[in-house]
Amino acid sequence: MQVYRDKDADLGLVQQRSIAIIGYGNQGRAQALNLRDSGVADLVVGLAEGSPSRARAEADSIPALTPAQAAGRADMVVILAPDETHGRLYADHVAPNLREGAALVFAHGLSIRFGLILPRPDLDVLLVAPKGPGTALREDYLRGGGLVSLIAVHQDATGQAESLALAYAAALGSGRAGILATSFAEECEADLFNEQAVLWGAIPELIRAGFETLVDAGFSPEIAYFECLTEVKLIADLIAARGLAGMTEAISTTAKFGAMQGGARIVNADSRTEMRRILREVRSGAFVRDLIAEAEAGYPRLEAAQGQARGHPIEKVGEEIERLKG
């Protein structure tokens, strides 16, 4: 796979543009500040009147307009609102105001891959997806580094779309870490799969299940917490530094032997069958249909799940341990 870096990008392509960032949350703020520090002078944010994010943008000295006004004055419009809102946001506020030949930029492939947005043919349509949260994108940039970004082109109306995606990724700081080419479909499907089957879905559930097993068997909640949760940070750091095999080489023989015996019993053939089922639901669009229905209903299942997670005994133990640490 080809990896692009700063030397492959012409930063001038974005510095000379008028850019509107729609949404000023996790990604929106970090991207806007990195762009400004990379020399983009003409930058506005698009937010609904009364949006609580407006005060934050203004405190950062970035003018906040409505999404319609912001889209109408820019020649590069970056959609950084939540994915499930893109269809309506684009149809009602962005599409009617977009300039002829403008570039439309996304940080995740979902709304193009699943047809929430059908862009006009005169537009360049780009993906620049930083692989990490906005806080890390900003902090790494300020330290002189960057996060890896994936880039893709869905429509190349001007013949410049790929160069523009490279330049935008470099302005975010990703040219210092690596910029990889993919497609909207690959980025989106792999990301939706990983969110459910590995990182945000499976790992927290595994931690809770391990904690519950120990506490139900009479172990003290504090010991269960240290064993099943605190050490996640240590293993993540080891994996990041040394890879999966290198991580295993860095632990005791007892831990290595236990890992060999236990891992495949928990992530077994049934787990892999379920992973394939999750991937099929992602690719068929069933997951995205559920997401949109959840958003239209006002997020009742999501709020209930968050309430349940917040009320789990593991949170109370975590708070007590933090208090003890002072």
Ligand SMILES: NC(=O)c1ccc[n+]([C@@H]2O[C@H](COP(=O)([O-])OP(=O)(O)OC[C@H]3O[C@@H](n4cnc5c(N)ncnc54)[C@H](OP(=O)(O)O)[C@@H]3O)[C@@H](O)[C@H]2O)c1
């Ligand atoms: N978070 C990540 O780590 C991450 C990583 C890579 C890519 N992405 C992608 O980045 C995009 C943004 O995600 P995010 O996590 O940054 O979202 P977020 O933190 O939830 O922020 C959303 C922002 O959009 C605004 N907003 C909500 N609905 C809007 C609408 N209808 N019109 C205009 N603005 C609206 C919100 O304003 P209010 O204050 O008014 O609610 C808020 O400022 C998504 O496509 C996501 O998949 C995220």
